[in-house]
Amino acid sequence: SAYLEKLLREESVEAEPNATERVARAADGSMRDALSLLDQAIAFGGGKLVDDDVARMMGSVDHAHIAHLVDGLLAGDAERLLEIVRELAAQSRDLESVLIELSEVLHRMCLLQLAPAYRDPERSDWESIERLAEAAGPEDVQLWYQIAIQGRRDLGLAPDPRTGLEMSLLRMLAFRPLDPQAAGEGSSQGAKAVAPAPARSAAAAAAEPAQEAATTPLPESVAQTVSSSAPVPAATAEPVLLADELDWPELMQRLNLRGAVKEFARHLQLEEQAGDEWRFQLAEEMGYLANDQLVQSLQQRLSEQLGQPVRLHLRRVQETVASPAIASERAQQRELSDAERAINEDETVRSLKDSFGARILKDSVQPLQ
Numbered sequence: 001s002a003y004l005e006k007l008l009r010e011e012s013v014e015a016e017p018n019a020t021e022r023v024a025r026a027a028d029g030s031m032r033d034a035l036s037l038l039d040q041a042i043a044f045g046g047g048k049l050v051d052d053d054v055a056r057m058m059g060s061v062d063h064a065h066i067a068h069l070v071d072g073l074l075a076g077d078a079e080r081l082l083e084i085v086r087e088l089a090a091q092s093r094d095l096e097s098v099l100i101e102l103s104e105v106l107h108r109m110c111l112l113q114l115a116p117a118y119r120d121p122e123r124s125d126w127e128s129i130e131r132l133a134e135a136a137g138p139e140d141v142q143l144w145y146q147i148a149i150q151g152r153r154d155l156g157l158a159p160d161p162r163t164g165l166e167m168s169l170l171r172m173l174a175f176r177p178l179d180p181q182a183a184g185e186g187s188s189q190g191a192k193a194v195a196p197a198p199a200r201s202a203a204a205a206a207a208e209p210a211q212e213a214a215t216t217p218l219p220e221s222v223a224q225t226v227s228s229s230a231p232v233p234a235a236t237a238e239p240v241l242l243a244d245e246l247d248w249p250e251l252m253q254r255l256n257l258r259g260a261v262k263e264f265a266r267h268l269q270l271e272e273q274a275g276d277e278w279r280f281q282l283a284e285e286m287g288y289l290a291n292d293q294l295v296q297s298l299q300q301r302l303s304e305q306l307g308q309p310v311r312l313h314l315r316r317v318q319e320t321v322a323s324p325a326i327a328s329e330r331a332q333q334r335e336l337s338d339a340e341r342a343i344n345e346d347e348t349v350r351s352l353k354d355s356f357g358a359r360i361l362k363d364s365v366q367p368l369q
Helices: 002-010 017-027 031-044 051-058 063-075 078-090 095-114 126-135 138-157 161-174 180-189 202-207 248-254 259-266 284-289 292-306 324-345 347-356
Strands: 268-274 277-283 311-317
Touching: 002 017, 002 031, 017 031, 017 051, 031 051, 063 078, 063 095, 063 126, 063 138, 063 161, 078 095, 078 161, 095 126, 095 138, 095 161, 138 161, 138 284, 248 268, 248 324, 259 268, 259 284, 259 292, 259 324, 277 284, 284 311, 292 311, 324 347
Parallel strands: 277 311
Antiparallel strands: 268 277
């Protein structure tokens, strides 16, 4: 961007620093692309280089919108986030670029939190980043960044870009790191089950003491294990016998899970089950899904379904796990590949290609449901 700024000064073109930086980033190191974009942006802005004009021309998002999104995350205001997305969609902005710009801002916030003296001279909006970094907790920033890059990767699987963006932002609000102070208290005093027990008579409730499950902190070097005892379900619950070879995807369907706990369960791989001990694996990149409340909720549903108390243990692993979510994604990819192959082998389509030079548009093929 330094060379573009020098060129603009020589040509006496009024330019905003953020606009110059946006053009330089869009060119991605190509001087030819940078000069071409610069000419288009100046013409679009009526002889000036204005950041908002450049953003509209390229369909990207200006820093102010991203800062407003982070403010909405800090406030936990879902309606505010959705309203910003609605405005961006109405302006025909590139919604994928929202996740890209948000990831970049979160990265710079993390830099300031861990290296306060660091400043990249290529960027000029550090004052805004400083404000956001001071207001956010480091754990929140790390989690939001992980969800943002994961959301960008999954954007092609969403029904449409707006839905994908909205779900990524809502996920940032739904999955928040546990309060360290609260977690510390839980380690020393024990964690109570968060799911309500089945209804019973007042006399039975008075006679039955409250149950608590102790948790033991693990060394940091040991893979994370989350376990707690689920309350014993009502005696009227009908036990469900499992086959010798456990089928976690099939069992998960019978649990009738909803919302966040269903998303959490979809990314688990059942490692082994012995008695009331259930051991699962979770890919490290999906670690943001794991919190005590979701583990407790899943444990409660399993206990109710099986008619006996269960204990869940969670181990994070670096490699990809054979979870229902991964199996579903691979099945969708296979169906899409089969559909694309069928289209390309169709005689009519081949004739159109040969006669008129027709081609199949990328992402235009969808498998039959």
